[in-house]
Amino acid sequence: MTTGSGLADGPLEETPGALRTLIGYLELSLDSGKGVVMMRRDPEVFAVCLGNPENEEEGLKSQGTITAAVASEILELTHVGVNRLTVGDQTYRFFRSFTHIADVGAVVFVPA
Numbered sequence: 205m206t207t208g209s210g211l212a213d214g215p216l217e218e219t220p221g222a223l224r225t226l227i228g229y230l231e232l233s234l235d236s237g238k239g240v241v242m243m244r245r246d247p248e249v250f251a252v253c254l255g256n257p258e259n260e261e262e263g264l265k266s267q268g269t270i271t272a273a274v275a276s277e278i279l280e281l282t283h284v285g286v287n288r289l290t291v292g293d294q295t296y297r298f299f300r301s302f303t304h305i306a307d308v309g310a311v312v313f314v315p316a
Contacts, residue, residue, distance in 0.1 A: 219291050222277035225270060227289070229254075230296055230315060232267065239314040240267075242275060243305060250275040257303050257312060264305070279311065286316055 219227075229240040229252055238254040241264055245251045250272060253264035282300050289296045297316040302309065 220277060220281060222274045223281055223289065223291075225274055226278050226282070226313065227291065227296060229267060230298060230313065233313070234315050238265075239312050241305070241310050241312050242270075242278070243308050243310040244272070244275075245269065248272050257305050257310060282313075 226240070233240045233254055236254055239256060241253045241255060241257055243251050243253070248271060249269050251269055252267045254267055255262060255264035257264065284300050284302070287296075287298050287300060289298075299314045299316045301312050301314070303312055304310065
């Protein structure tokens with residue numbers, strides 16, 4: 205990784221598996237025009253959905269689950285606000301924020 209802080213703000217020499225997972229979901233969000241929402245379901249599992257958590261009429265669409273370890277690594281390698289991640293010749297810009305959905309904390313990644 206070429207960034208000294210460990211945050212997704214620059215080109216990466218080797219992309220950690222957790223960021224590859226996030227990139228896959230960001231690609232889906234770009235195709236659908238929705239954000240990626242990550243919510244803890246139990247101590248070991250996070251649900252990943254696509255949608256806009258502010259638009260209750262249009263529910264979130266489940267995309268599967270990831271382990272708590274992968275979710276933690278994603279959170280460690282990104283930060284609140286605008287992030288920029290370059291892998292090869294592809295650059296991903298996204299905004300990370302937090303919200304509550306049905307009294308559950310959620311992390312939202314929206315392509316910028």
